[in-house]
Amino acid sequence: MNEKYIxxxxxxxxxxxxxWAMYSAGASLVSAFLTLFAIGVAAFQLKSWKMQEELGELKNFRLAAFRFQRAIAMAPQSLCKRERLDDREFLALMKAYEAGDSLYETTLVMHQVETKNRCSEIYCEMTEIFESYTDGAFTRDEARDQILDIRIREPLLNPQK
Known part of the structure; x- marks a missing residue:
C-alpha cells in the first residue's frame, strides 16, 4: 500500500x-431544546393542576357549607329546655353535627394559607351560630338564616360572577 493512499x-x-460528530451535536442540541420545551409544558401543567386543585377545595368547602345549612334546616325547631329528643329529631341533630365536621374537614385539606385561614374564620362563625342553637339561644330557623347570611355575604362562599 502506498502511504499517500493510507x-x-x-x-x-x-x-x-x-x-457524524456534527450530526450527533445537532441531535443533542435538538434534544436539549425539546427537553427545555417539555420542562416548560410540565411547569405550565403543574401550575394549571394546582389552580384546579384550589378550585376543587373551594368547591368542596362551599358544598359543605350548603350541607351544613341544610342539616340545620332539618334539625329540631328548638332545643331550649327540652329534656329528650325523639329518635328522628336526634338523628337530624346528629346529621347537623356530622355536616359541621365535614365543613371542618374541608378547611383542613386546603393548601393555600390565606384561603385556609379565611375558611377557618367562616367555619368558626358558623359553629358559633350552631352552638348558640344547641344552647337554645336561637331557633332552627334563626340559625339557618344566619348561616345563609354568611353564605351570601362571604366572597369565598358566594363568588361574584
Missing part, C-alpha cells in the same frame, strides 16, 4: 467521523 483513507475516515 493518508487519503485516513482523511476520508476522519471526515466521515467529523460529519
Amino acid at each position: 493518508a487519503y483513507e485516513t482523511l476520508v475516515a476522519n471526515r466521515d467521523a467529523a460529519t
